Amino acid sequence: xxxxxxxxxxxxxxxxxxxxxxxxxxxxxxxxxxxxxxxxxxxxxxxxxxxxxxxxxxxxxxxxxxxxxxxxxxxxxxxxxxxxxxxxxxxxxxxxxxxxxxxxxxxxxxxxxxxxxxxxxxxxxxxxxxxxxxxxxxxxxxxxxxxxxxxxxxxxxxxxxxxxxxxxxxxxxxxxxxxxxxxxxxxxxxxxxxxxxxxxxxxxxxxxxxxxxxxxxxxxxxxxx
Numbered sequence: 715x716x717x718x719x720x721x722x723x724x725x726x727x728x729x730x731x732x733x734x735x736x737x738x739x740x741x742x743x744x745x746x747x748x749x750x751x752x753x754x755x756x757x758x759x760x761x762x763x764x765x766x767x768x769x770x771x772x773x774x775x776x777x778x779x780x781x782x783x784x785x786x787x788x789x790x791x792x793x794x795x796x797x798x799x800x801x802x803x804x805x806x807x808x809x810x811x812x813x814x815x816x817x818x819x820x821x822x823x824x825x826x827x828x829x830x831x832x833x834x835x836x837x838x839x840x841x842x843x844x845x846x847x848x849x850x851x852x853x854x855x856x857x858x859x860x861x862x863x864x865x866x867x868x869x870x871x872x873x874x875x876x877x878x879x880x881x882x883x884x885x886x887x888x889x890x891x892x893x894x895x896x897x898x899x900x901x902x903x904x905x906x907x908x909x910x911x912x913x914x915x916x917x918x919x920x921x922x923x924x925x926x927x928x929x930x931x932x933x934x935x936x937x938x939x
Contacts, residue, residue, distance in 0.1 A: 735784025874908025
C-alpha cells in the first residue's frame with residue numbers, strides 16, 4: 715500500500731467468541747490525516763472512489779478478513795449519496811466479489827440532517843445489489859427510533875459511551891433491554907461497541923446482544939498491501 719495511505723481493522727466478535735467480521739477504519743489517505751478529513755468532511759466525498767478502491771484491494775488480497783467473515787465499511791452520508799460510491803459499489807457488485815457480507819456503516823447523528831426519501835432511495839438501490847447496512851453510534855444524543863423504522867438496518871451498533879454507562883450500573887436497565895428487544899423485533903442485529911472487559915462482554919451476552927467490538931478483543935491492526 716502507498717505509504718501515504720493508512721488503514722486499520724478491528725474485529726467484531728460473536729457471543730461465543732469467534733470472529734464475525736472486521737471493520738476497516740481510515741487513518742490517513744493520500745497523505746491527508748484523519749483529523750484533516752474530520753475537519754473538512756467534504757474530503758471524504760472527494761476521495762470516496764479511491765478510498766473504496768484501496769479497501770477493495772486489501773480485501774482481494776485477504777488482508778482484512780477470511781472467507782465467511784463480514785466486512786464493515788464506514789461511509790459518511792455525503793459519501794453514500796456520491797457518484798463515487800455509486801460507481802464503485804456497482805463495479806464491486808459486477809466483479810467476482812461477494813457483496814452480501816459487506817456492511818455499509820452510516821452514523822445515526824448524520825441521519826438527523828438528511829432528506830429521508832433521498833437516503834431511502836440510495837439504500838434501496840444498494841440493497842438490491844446485496845449490500846447490508848448498519849447504523850453506527852446509535853444512542854448518541856438524540857436517538858431517533860423513527861429513522862430506524864425508515865431505514866430498517868441489518869445492524870445497529872450501540873455507542874460505546876452508552877454501553878460503558880450501562881455496564882457500570884449495578885441493576886439492569888429496562889430501557890436498554892427494551893432497545894435490544896426492539897431491534898430484534900424488526901430483524902436488526904445488535905453490535906455493542908466499547909467492550910473493554912470480560913465482565914461487560916458476559917453481561918451483554920446475557921442481555922442477548924448479538925455481536926461485540928472493543929479493545930478486549932485487540933488493538934487496531936494496521937493493514938499493509
